[in-house]
Amino acid sequence: MRFKWNIDFIKKSKYFYTFSIVVTLIGIISLIVFQLNYGVDFRSGSNVDIAVSKQVTKEDMQNILTEANLNNENAVITPGSGRVSVRFPNVLSEDDQTKLTSVVESKIGKDASIEINTVDTEIAKELERNALIAVLVASLGIIIYVTIRFEWRFAVSAIVALLHDAFMVISVFSIFQLEVNLTFIIALLTIVGYSINDTVVIFDRIRENMRFAKIKSHQDLHDVVNKSISQTMTRSLNTVFTVFIASVALLIFGSESIRMFSLAMVIGLLFGAYSSIFIASPLWYALRGIGQDKGKKKPAKATT
The missing domain is CATH 1.20.1640.10 (Multidrug efflux transporter AcrB transmembrane domain)
Structure with missing residues (x-):
């Protein structure tokens, strides 16, 4: 009915x-x-996603960026459950990506999974x-x-x-x-x-x-x-x-x-x-x- x-x-x-x-x-x-x-899809820059097995705060990530000699003044850091996202308004060079990966592995651990997506202006x-x-x-x-x-x-x-x-x-x-x-x-x-x-x-x-x-x-x-x-x-x-x-x-x-x-x-x-x-x-x-x-x-x- x-x-x-x-x-x-x-x-x-x-x-x-x-x-x-x-x-x-x-x-x-x-x-x-x-x-x-x-997001990085519609704005030039680099987006870094890091899968972590332990808690990583915003301050921890800022220290990592400083040690990697990356300008973190305009970087947007978004910590989450098991993941940390960092968005850079500028495109990271290969050297910058290598330094960042190295520092992340030394500070967080080699089990940290890093994914870097880069989009240029065009x-x-x-x-x-x-x-x-x-x-x-x-x-x-x-x-x-x-x-x-x-x-x-x-x-x-x-x-x-x-x-x-x-x-x-x-x-x-x-x-x-x-x-x-x-x-x-x-x-x-x-x-x-x-x-x-x-x-x-x-x-x-x-x-x-x-x-x-x-x-x-x-x-x-x-x-x-x-x-x-x-x-x-x-x-x-x-x-x-x-x-x-x-x-x-x-x-x-x-x-x-x-x-x-x-x-x-x-x-x-x-x-x-x-x-x-x-x-x-x-x-x-x-x-x-x-x-x-x-x-x-x-x-x-x-x-x-």
Whole structure:
């Protein structure tokens, strides 16, 4: 027996719109003031990851950098559980890498595993440009697909929901200055994929119900959208919940290299959980309502 969601989704959407607008404004301010905390993938420099078997503090790592004759004034040291990360704004030469490896082995132990990733300025710019192109191409493809399969109102609503989900994640990463790397871009594209999947399922049910509905007023249209969302609500929640649990598991038990990917997925799924229901569908309802008003014929003037 199908569970019936006795909720006026269209009416409740105003609260979610308000919340999203507030987060968007805070995100815009944060991006202007603080920008994004780009990782080594998008910023020239060297990133050093050291796997350790004992506790290494920030002060211990600063002493190691000093002994290796490396400028640690602008280096960002992030100690963690079983791992220490050091990000240099400049590219480390081969001599610098050799000195650092030698000092780390002497101070921490030869069992310490060192991984050094270096990106120069041109590669960083190219990666940033390609990441932006990837997101734009994916968005364009979605617009074309939804327009062909449904109509332009569905396409506009879907792309607004997708941009909403992506920007919410970007805003959170900017506000809390979380590191943005290539795995973050992969997470964004993955979130876009899950979001459009849920949105299309709801839109498909709206289109199906519209075929048999007699729309004479805004209330009729209102009822069709609420009915369509209610019919697909359980399916949408089950899909999001399944992926959310997997993302949380990766965030807790996964390696440091996919930590930002997992965190972006968790945040994106939380925002995406309501965007298809309370952002995309009510927006289509508003656009469809405007078209319905314009389609009404004006009463003929009486002739004398």
